[in-house]
Amino acid sequence: MTGLPKILMTLGVILFIIGFAMKFINLGKLPGDIVIKKENTTFYFPIVTSIIVSLILSAIFYVIGRFK
Template structure:
């Protein structure tokens, strides 16, 4: 098994841990995630539809930037 794979697994685990800590301690300050302008929300008496398109675009941009920085460093 290649040594780089182990390094990637460790870094991925550390990133997931950091994200979990951020959500655990700052969940009350992150209420805007999923409620951005452009997120589609339809609520009726027996029907609820939610499509967070703006949140997904923002998450995609952030993830792309993080991966680009990760590739530059490693």
């Protein structure tokens, strides 16, 4: 199997794993995420979540790059 079918299957597996992880890991409200609540507004900046997602995606792309 080469080309587009292999890429689509890989992306499907990655999306499945991410969806499964998001079901059981509370990825939007980690300690270190910045939340500022005022009278009528709420500012939310998920800095720790962004760092963790970046590390996970970097590892995934590193592994994928090693197989190419």
